[in-house]
Amino acid sequence: MKLIAGLGNPGREYEATRHNIGFMVIDELSKRWNIPLNQQKFKGIFGSGVVNGEKVILLKPLTYMNLSGESIRPLLDYYKIEVADFIVLYDDLDLPVGKLRLRTKGSAGGHNGIKSTIAHLGTQEFNRIRMGIDRPKHGMKVVDYVLGRFAAEEMSEVQHSIQKSADACEQWLSAPFLQVMNTFNGQ
Numbered sequence: 677m678k679l680i681a682g683l684g685n686p687g688r689e690y691e692a693t694r695h696n697i698g699f700m701v702i703d704e705l706s707k708r709w710n711i712p713l714n715q716q717k718f719k720g721i722f723g724s725g726v727v728n729g730e731k732v733i734l735l736k737p738l739t740y741m742n743l744s745g746e747s748i749r750p751l752l753d754y755y756k757i758e759v760a761d762f763i764v765l766y767d768d769l770d771l772p773v774g775k776l777r778l779r780t781k782g783s784a785g786g787h788n789g790i791k792s793t794i795a796h797l798g799t800q801e802f803n804r805i806r807m808g809i810d811r812p813k814h815g816m817k818v819v820d821y822v823l824g825r826f827a828a829e830e831m832s833e834v835q836h837s838i839q840k841s842a843d844a845c846e847q848w849l850s851a852p853f854l855q856v857m858n859t860f861n862g863q
Contacts (some may be wrong), residue, residue: 679757680705680845683722683744683766683789685823694809695741695822697834698765698789698818701807701839702734702735708842709734718754720747730849733757744789745796747846752797763803765841771808775824776840776845778857779804805860807837807846833858 687838690696706713711725719757722735733755737747751815752762766789771777781801794800812821826834844860 677731677733677757677761678754678849679733679735679748679752679755679762680708680765681737681744681748681762683764684736684742685740686738687734690823691825694826695767696796697767697838698810699736700834701735701765701805701837701845702722704838704842705734705845708846718747719743719749720751722751727846728849732849735792742788743792743793745794748793748859749796759797759799759802763845764790765805765845766790766805767809768806768824769809769811769818771806771810773808773810773826773830774837775808776844776860777806778844778853778860779806779810780853780857802850804843807841 678807679840682702684690684696684699697806704724709727713721713723713734713736719739722733724733726862735751736831737744739746748797766787768777780803783800784794792801812818840860847859848856
């Protein structure tokens with residue numbers, strides 16, 4: 677069994693913001709794999725299904741970004757999912773819009789959702805897909821930037837990033853994550 681969690685903030689006001697790109701990938705996977713997000717428990721909304729013979733759970737924590745680990749850890753424990761069978765999708769200020777970076781471990785890099793996940797898992801060693809959202813320009817505050825919407829001219833790159841992230845998750849169901857990293861980090 678695999679768990680794929682996308683980080684974001686709940687509520688309509690955050691739906692299409694930069695910080696919610698992880699939620700956007702979960703929505704894409706939900707459509708692609710016909711897995712409705714119809715269960716609410718573990719401080720999150722999730723759904724489960726079988727994809728290519730593998731049971732998969734898709735999760736959107738509803739804790740707000742800074743407390744994401746409070747949703748992820750209990751779900752992992754309840755379903756007895758190993759950390760090696762977990763992947764998290766989230767936004768990254770240090771990558772240009774549209775760029776992906778897959779990793780098997782690392783620090784939070786200032787990302788509060790990942791800080792919470794590391795704290796609740798007790799390890800920095802878990803699979804992740806970081807999706808570039810770029811840095812704010814012209815002295816804009818980071819919080820205002822990440823809670824803002826993508827510019828119209830960025831949307832094709834954003835959609836490409838969402839599709840590639842979903843493709844990487846799909847490949848991970850049948851291939852080791854290191855192989856998936858080699859495929860998608862070079863693109």
